Amino acid sequence: MSTKDYLEKDYYKVLGVSKTASQDEIKQSYRKLARENHPDANTGDPQAEERFKEISEAYNVLSDEKRRKEYDDARSLFGGSYRPGGNTGAGGFDLGDLFGQGGGQPGGGGERLSDLFGGLFGGRGRTTTQPRRGSDVETETRLSFAEAATGLTRSFQLSSDAACGTCKGTGAKAGTAPRVCPRCSGTGHENQNLGGFSLSEPCSECKGRGLVVDDPCPTCNGSGRGKSTRTIQARIPAGVSDGQRIRLKGKGAPGEHGGPAGDLYVVVHVQPHPVFGKSGDNLTINVPVTFPEAVLGADVRVPTLNGLPVTVKIPPGTPNGRTFRVRGKGTARRDGTAGDLLVTVEVSVPQSLSGDAREALEKFRAATAEQDPRSGLETRAKGM
Secondary structure, three states: OOHHHHHHOOHHHHHOOOOOOOHHHHHHHHHHHHHHHOHHHOOOOHHHHHHHHHHHHHHHHHOOHHHHHHHHHHHHHOOOOOOOOOOEOHHHOEHHHHHHHHOOOOOOHHHHHHHHHHHHHOOOOOOOOOOEOOOOEEEEEEEOHHHHHHOEEEEEEEEEEEEOOOOOOOOEOOOOOOEEOOOOOOOOEEEEEOOOOEEEEEOOOOOOOOEEOOOEOOOOOOOOEEEEEEEEEEEEOOOOOOOOEEEEOOOOOOOEOOOOOOOEEEEEEEOOOOOOEEEOOEEEEEEEEOHHHHHHOEEEEEOOOOOOOEEEEEOOOOOOOOEEEEOOOOOEOOOOOEOOEEEEEEEOOOOOOOHHHHHHHHHHHHHOOOOOOOOOHHHHHOOO
């Protein structure tokens, strides 16, 4: 990317956030836009792919506090746009005022400007052939409740830029080879004089590669790049929650010129279970019991996620909503231990009664008439 492109592109607009947006707001907007425009979700749509690249480029700058400050300073300096040539920036801004009377001479403002642009454009003498880290990739996966609780290894098919398979990244047709660019002598960059100071930009002839291809490869048209589809195996840890974002280091897009690969971020969607719920490392379950079981006590069989039921002892006089803990029947933890199963009792009220059952309950009510569970409730309600 040229200096002109860098200064003219509004990364805040690309991500749909304000210039004062927090890092969390920037990250949330990036995730939403990346999911909507990801090539895997828009197969055959070149506009979505280009949009995805713009979103990733904007996020790479704005998510880094240092690069974001340099970017903001650069755009503020030129009023948000850039016009090469002459000694005047956008809106009639006189660059001589910036440099003072010293212009771009040592000791003047030119050194400050060089420091500013050094972080953005690599500084003097930097070439585009230096190692560059691959971009991060984000994808999604859906898991059943049991898979999320126990963990599993899942395959992901990822598409990314890679060296052209026909020319092996040279960009030249088979039997030919690229030559050193005569304009930049193979450095990949050239200096642009802006009146009192200069900025380093990718070479206009070789586009920053340092090489010129006379007979281009028919597959990649001389770019040396192509699409690569690869399948990776990734371990989803036990106990992941719905919406959790997992980082897999080094599983993203390959780096360039020997640079490290980016990271893969997997957003997990967990399907709800008809019986079990989750609370941290613990599993939860609501178990119905009869009124006699709650009053007299009982041994109740309770299902577990692994299919092997356990017996929970319900003591006499157990109230509705009481929770019992079954150790070690929850989700697995990183240290090898497991959470617990939390069993909550729900007293089941029958919707219909036989004559004998109704007669027995009437006798029970008469025998316990003196035990009023609402005794003193109205007094407490009045604060007395």
